[in-house]
Amino acid sequence: MLPYLTAHFGNPSSGHPYGRLAAAAVATARDQVAGLIGAGPADIVFTGSGSEANTLALRGTLLPALRQGRDHLVTQTTEHPSVLETCRALERLHGVRVTRLPVDRHGRVGPEDLRAAVTDRTALVSVQHANGETGTLQPVAELAAIAHQAGALLHTDASQTIGRIPVDVTALGADLLTVTGHKCYGPKGAAALYAPERLALEPLLCGGGQESHRRAGTENVPALVGLGAAAVKAAGLLGTEPARLAALRDALHDGLARAFPGRITLNGHPEHRLPNTLNLSIAGVIAADVLAAAPGLAASTASACHSGGHRPSDVLLAMGIGKQQALAAFRLTLGRWSGTADTGRAVQALTKAVPRTGD
Known part of the structure; x- marks a missing residue:
């Protein structure tokens, strides 16, 4: 340019x-x-x-x-x-x-x-x-x-x-x-x-x-x-990148499932989906609060903040997802320069930011 x-x-x-x-x-x-x-x-x-x-x-x-x-x-x-x-x-x-x-x-x-x-x-x-x-x-x-x-x-x-x-x-x-x-x-x-x-x-x-x-x-x-x-x-x-991203996406999903056993839910289609996008809910949290405690992670909740409160994503609500699950949802995306080390750091950042059950 x-x-x-x-x-x-x-x-x-x-x-x-x-x-x-x-x-x-x-x-x-x-x-x-x-x-x-x-x-x-x-x-x-x-x-x-x-x-x-x-x-x-x-x-x-x-x-x-x-x-x-x-x-x-x-x-x-x-x-x-x-x-x-x-x-x-x-x-x-x-x-x-x-x-x-x-x-x-x-x-x-x-x-x-x-x-x-x-x-x-x-x-x-x-x-x-x-x-x-x-x-x-x-x-x-x-x-x-x-x-x-x-x-x-x-x-x-x-x-x-x-x-x-x-x-x-x-x-x-x-x-x-x-x-x-x-x-x-x-x-x-x-x-x-x-x-x-x-x-x-x-x-x-x-x-x-x-x-x-x-x-x-x-x-x-x-x-x-x-x-x-x-x-x-x-x-x-396009010949190689989709498969590489899908493998990283799945590794990120697996890492979070191990970090939060029984608390992870996938939002979206399990098969017909983009290779780089992962939308997950972690039960028992407000996603916006978690991301605020993980400043090294550039991610999105897709929810809106109004007058000190949080409103869940209209997309997730339209899918029939309940309010609490929607408020607990994160959108994590991978890109051309993302690698295995990055997925590990993301899991670590969220693990530190998410309160333990019972806290």
Whole structure:
């Protein structure tokens, strides 16, 4: 990215040599992101965040569909807030009807529930590829087939899966797919939406003709260069990294089970899940208090603090998990530079931070 922050400063929309060099860099990044997901470069729309890409997918699809009499959108209860809040805005501002599908105790959408929900007025189904809190993978390909039978499009937010497991838009049957840069070691503020040229999307940002008139505004060239480079690195590691991370994840789970016998519960699907994500509850604790006592551990509880109290994760509650188990839940994630020594240190940190039973 560094040369594009200094010497190569041109505007990619300009016709002079500085601009042409920047435009070539953006085109290369588009090729690189497309290659990671099995798409064509013309089908990649760069955005400033995954939330923007999700909003463009939903709003950009529904507004044109309303003119065709398709006013129905289907999502599910454990989606990312950028999807859930966009659904609420479409309901409030445009009269869109939204169906929010339930999930089972592992956090998965039932294909039969989607089949019962779609109608000839359904324009879009939006179901994330994997949940960021639990790592549970959704049966996206099966859901896409059901959506297509009803004449609807399928959008999936693949922010959590890009670079962690192989993602191919054709195999998934996805008509729209979100990529977020910082989730695959790219820079923050760079993301993309896979949206084939054949789809007529209503842009969120109007103005110049950037991004094939689907997202106006001068491109952030250094960030897009970084996103493209991250996509190349991620693609090169997909043959080995998922298995390595899954082994570390399972070792971490086993270590905590030994440290807290009879007190560990897995939240999420035991098989259909990300290789790097582990959501566990330790019975008898408040996870936020434990993490406060383990400052060397960068982890998340996915709960919110309100007026001195703690509210459990909405995702875990939607899965039917009880309040106490949800408040005791930790999300532990592993990354490209994590190793066996790190899992051992994590177990040790939590062992020191968790009160002994009876204390």
